[in-house]
Amino acid sequence: MVTTPLTCLNYIDGEWLAAKSQAILESRNPADWREVIATFPSSGAEDVDAAVMAASKAYHNWRLTPAPARAEFIYRIGEILLQRKEELAYLMSQEMGKPLAEARGDVQEGIDCAIYSAGEGRRMFGQTTPSEMPNKFAMTVRSPVGVCALITPWNFPVAIPCWKMMPALVCGNTVILKPAKDTPACATLLVEIFQQAGLPNGLVNLVHGHGDEVGQALIEHPGINLVSFTGSSQTGAEVGATCGRTFKRVCLELGGKNAQIVMDDADLELALEGAIWGAFGTTGQRCTATSRLILHRDIKEKFTAMLLDKTRKLRLGKGTESDTEVGPLVNKSQLERVSYYLEVAHNEGAKVLIGGKVCTDEQLKHGFFFEPTILNHVTPDMRVAREEIFGPVVTLIEVSSFEEAIKVLNDTPYGLSSSVYTSDVNRAFQAMRDIEAGITYINGPTIGAEVHLPFGGVKQTGNGHREAGSAAIDVFTEWKTVYVDFSGRLQRAQIDNR
Ligand SMILES: NC(=O)C1=CN([C@@H]2O[C@H](COP(=O)(O)OP(=O)(O)OC[C@H]3O[C@@H](n4cnc5c(N)ncnc54)[C@H](OP(=O)(O)O)[C@@H]3O)[C@@H](O)[C@H]2O)C=CC1
Numbered sequence: 272m273v274t275t276p277l278t279c280l281n282y283i284d285g286e287w288l289a290a291k292s293q294a295i296l297e298s299r300n301p302a303d304w305r306e307v308i309a310t311f312p313s314s315g316a317e318d319v320d321a322a323v324m325a326a327s328k329a330y331h332n333w334r335l336t337p338a339p340a341r342a343e344f345i346y347r348i349g350e351i352l353l354q355r356k357e358e359l360a361y362l363m364s365q366e367m368g369k370p371l372a373e374a375r376g377d378v379q380e381g382i383d384c385a386i387y388s389a390g391e392g393r394r395m396f397g398q399t400t401p402s403e404m405p406n407k408f409a410m411t412v413r414s415p416v417g418v419c420a421l422i423t424p425w426n427f428p429v430a431i432p433c434w435k436m437m438p439a440l441v442c443g444n445t446v447i448l449k450p451a452k453d454t455p456a457c458a459t460l461l462v463e464i465f466q467q468a469g470l471p472n473g474l475v476n477l478v479h480g481h482g483d484e485v486g487q488a489l490i491e492h493p494g495i496n497l498v499s500f501t502g503s504s505q506t507g508a509e510v511g512a513t514c515g516r517t518f519k520r521v522c523l524e525l526g527g528k529n530a531q532i533v534m535d536d537a538d539l540e541l542a543l544e545g546a547i548w549g550a551f552g553t554t555g556q557r558c559t560a561t562s563r564l565i566l567h568r569d570i571k572e573k574f575t576a577m578l579l580d581k582t583r584k585l586r587l588g589k590g591t592e593s594d595t596e597v598g599p600l601v602n603k604s605q606l607e608r609v610s611y612y613l614e615v616a617h618n619e620g621a622k623v624l625i626g627g628k629v630c631t632d633e634q635l636k637h638g639f640f641f642e643p644t645i646l647n648h649v650t651p652d653m654r655v656a657r658e659e660i661f662g663p664v665v666t667l668i669e670v671s672s673f674e675e676a677i678k679v680l681n682d683t684p685y686g687l688s689s690s691v692y693t694s695d696v697n698r699a700f701q702a703m704r705d706i707e708a709g710i711t712y713i714n715g716p717t718i719g720a721e722v723h724l725p726f727g728g729v730k731q732t733g734n735g736h737r738e739a740g741s742a743a744i745d746v747f748t749e750w751k752t753v754y755v756d757f758s759g760r761l762q763r764a765q766i767d768n769r
């Protein structure tokens with residue numbers, strides 16, 4: 272186990288460094304905010320400059336390193352992550368609050384991503400295609416993009432940085448990671464693991480600090496070629512606009528207002544498991560969390576009773592305690608945000624069936640705990656049915672038909688994850704076709720993405736890119752089209768006279 276408080280530093284060009292300004296920030300345990308988990312640099316534009324310079328220098332050799340050799344390095348990281356899984360999971364649980372079982376799952380995603388990305392190093396396929404000309408070869412090859420800024424949130428402090436760093440590196444790019452200021456210790460330990468795997472200097476640089484300082488300096492920096500961002504749609508829109516102005520490639524993975532439909536022919540026990548973990552897993556702080564339950568009127572009463580019963584039994588507590596099922600929210604501002612949405616719900620006429628307030632138990636009063644909450648009598652036009660709450664709050668919406676259920680599901684500015692519980696195969700295929708979302712589960716919850724498939728969504732959830740799977744290779748490479756003419760003569764006339 273790691274002994275806290277930790278002293279975290281930036282990692283630039285192979286050296287652990289304080290911020291040039293020497294300023295520091297603190298990360299605290301969300302289950303008991305009196306406990307300091309780590310101190311870390313509050314960096315600025317000068318630190319970003321140094322990191323960009325290091326990454327640009329390292330890029331020249333790394334892009335020429337054969338992709339299978341780059342892949343071996345990624346694979347070694349996966350092996351070390353596996354050896355240090357428990358240590359990293361425990362630290363994550365302390366720093367971010369998620370229960371240990373979920374923290375292990377988060378690290379496992381990093382391991383899976385290492386194995387998958389390493390495999391891509393031996394594929395990295397291009398195309399060959401016939402040329403219009405005789406004695407001419409035509410093909411496409413993938414080239415790295417260059418120096419990548421990776422800006423990550425706190426909800427998956429290991430998985431999301433791995434989703435970005437591993438494919439970026441295997442494609443021959445170098446990176447600068449700006450982790451969320453709520454989870455600097457997890458990011459630091461992760462980079463230490465990369466270092467333990469034999470990280471060449473400058474390949475991965477870590478710069479801690481505030482988003483509007485470090486993040487902003489990165490997205491504006493002329494030495495950055497690509498920005499990959501996961502976080503709120505609000506910040507994502509700003510990041511996208513800045514990158515647009517400065518001609519940077521930008522990949523945005525933003526919010527969700529994910530729904531689970533439960534039809535009258537569904538297996539209700541199965542749908543219940545899905546709803547509980549989709550809504551309250553990670554305290555509702557997943558971009559794929561279920562925040563709307565769209566229930567057919569014929570099963571609504573029965574299903575709601577089952578849901579209430581199960582929600583009542585959920586054990587809130589510190590993530591590090593083995594029997595905890597729901598941990599705290601990550602920080603005070605998330606607690607305030609969820610409390611604010613409860614006021615909104617009240618003003619809009621929704622009814623709280625259970626929960627609805629900050630937890631005041633003696634054991635939990637020093638943490639950011641909010642009771643798992645179910646809101647009834649919600650209609651699709653209400654703000655609580657349309658805006659991302661990012662907490663343990665699920666809204667119940669009643670519908671009378673399958674068609675209405677799909678219409679309600681699609682009636683949101685977001686389009687990340689979705690789920691339908693039904694035993695009718697025709698409805699299942701209709702849902703796959705008609706749902707406007709990047710991910711659809713049939714008879715499974717809205718959460719639980721696997722690293723070898725594309726991850727991302729439509730509408731305000733992103734800007735058309737996908738993370739994970741081979742789609743990530745498309746983000747982190749440029750296409751180069753190559754023509755090889757072996758005719759030995761100028762074929763100009765043929766080109767012009769087609
Ligand atoms: N899609 C998802 O997985 C996530 C969605 N969210 C949504 O966002 C809401 C607010 O959470 P929050 O953590 O503030 O999310 P943000 O989108 O603000 O933060 C995400 C990342 O972006 C950084 N950042 C902030 N401002 C800028 C900027 N101007 N330029 C570049 N980078 C920046 C943050 O740094 P810093 O650490 O300083 O904030 C963090 O590293 C949540 O309630 C939830 O709705 C949040 C996290 C994940």
Ligand SMILES: O=C(O)CCC(=O)C(=O)O
Pocket residue numbers: 426427431556557558559560717718719720
């Ligand atoms: O559970 C999932 O589907 C992954 C969720 C995720 O990566 C996220 O919330 O950012």
